[in-house]
Amino acid sequence: MRFLSVFCLLVLATSRVSSKPTQEKKGRVHHGKDLSDHQHDDSKDFQYDHEAFLGKEEAKTFDQLTPEESKERLGLIVNKIDADNDSLVTAPELLSWIKHVHGRWVHEDVAKQMQLYDKDRDGHVSWKEYSDQLYSHLIGEEFNDLPDKDTYRNMMKRDERRFKQADKDGDMIATRDEFTAFLHPEEFDYMKDMVITETLEDIDKNGDGFVDVNEYIGDMYSTENDEPEPDWVKTERQQFLDFRDLNKDGKMDRSEISHWIMPPDYDHADVEAKHLIYESDKDKDDKLTKEEILDNWNMFVGSQATNYGEDLTRRHDEF
Template sequence: MRALLVLLVLGICAYWVACVPTQDKRDHRIHHSKDLSDHTHDDSTDFQYDHEAFLGKEEAKTFDQLTPEESQERLGKIVDKIDQDKDGFITGGELSDWITHTQNRYVYENVNKHWADYDENKDHKISWEEYKKTTYGYAAGEVEFYDVVDKEKYRKMMKRDERRFKQADKDGDLIATREEFTAFLHPEEFDYMQDVVVTETIEDIDKNGDGSVDVHEYIADMYTPEADEPEPDWVKTERQQFKDHRDLNKDGKMDRSEISHWIHPQDYDHADLEAKHLLYESDKDKDDKLTKKEILDNWNMFVGSQATNYGEDLTRRHDEF
């Protein structure tokens, strides 16, 4: 009897795991346009922002473990890849294209990593039914989340996923190609997904349900004060940012158009600005293009190594004392 009871409990647990979507499969929260690095862009402190912008976050970590000689050797090979027309010069456009490529690489690597989990019939496409079954389990069918505590929460999550899937699915057959599935998982990277990104952003931040985002909702999305805690300076700065740059028509809230401008600024291209920065700092003869020598002469701005990290660590330790 006890053995039967154990088997029954294990069976229920297994079903529960299948029913409840895991966090990594349902966490599609959309934020405003991402920066090229989590680090502050302050060259007087270090070049970590530039390293992650130029190499990508994960590759920058690899370079941090190299000797200066190895780092420069690998940088030379990268320069050859950046020079698309093989004329021996790196233009601002080529540099910008490279930075965009490195920043988007994680998107496609993420899709490739999880593709087999969703493509159950191995037809190199992912249907909405395959995604729904893999993400939400059998409870997404006729069962309707009967064994899930917060049924309504999961119903809303699935409907939100379905809406985004249909938006990504250009031909409307509810079967996603690799490109369409990439747009579904990373809609912030695709122009034709902008409308659904705005919609999801409003759903996430708009707590009073009026279809817009006021300054209180804007701040609450990024900061929750502790009891009797004075408001930090950065929060005061964000309040001013909302007033000066987010609320364009000065009505005290952001509508769909203003939110779209916030998360997809048309006049701010991170990759292009970083390319211009690297070009300006490395172009010694001021001909608006870089040779491999000019880049290698300024290699520590483009890439890291054990030597540059050691120097930064010494600086930090000195500042701490």
């Protein structure tokens, strides 16, 4: 099976500054629409909830705090979420906060990338600025013996195609908004077709323009030594038959892929807000007091990454 450890995720997150192509840096774009890269399974850990509630970078900061510090900071956050100051957090208030956190993460990520690629500091990123820095040392004539050269050429072509789609006026110079659409196409309606195209290209291994059930499963799980499929894989196969392949022809076309990765009338932030309230609302009035939130602080900000505070007794250089 293919798993990414916390360490690997940190390496991937920092690899942006080491001039790796977009596909290696970001992973498939359709995952970016979600609120976290972690699986949403509270029976294992609350990492999804932490990143949805705090943002990815802030979640890392909370990982280093003691339980007492986490609760204190959580209390301050609750004060911000309670927009009408009635000492109760409602689903709309929580939804607004989660969307704010996600928007802040996108804004901060774009700011970092602008700083990295806007070499002339004119507030824009041209395709030349981006491609020269990211690909010139990988596909230049002096690197003809590079074993993955063709792969990098293909990645550059894919990036250029996405850049052109994001670049509304066609001058190959991205404004901040256009560069945001390039880096986070899942956030923009006019980039929807590009998200579908890239998803299809990544999963459609036989190149027939569709995704069959084996390709669908192969994107998330690969067997080793002919081991039997775990139950969750069997469940996913049934999910494909019941909910992915809408016209029951044994494969997903572009429309069905769109319905899968960008389902209509489904908002990750809204679902997460209602989930947090449901799991913390002791008196079942569909609202949360600060006490109810602090009583369930593990779900909001606690972290198994630090063994709920026990590992914090170690020095930082021991990790």
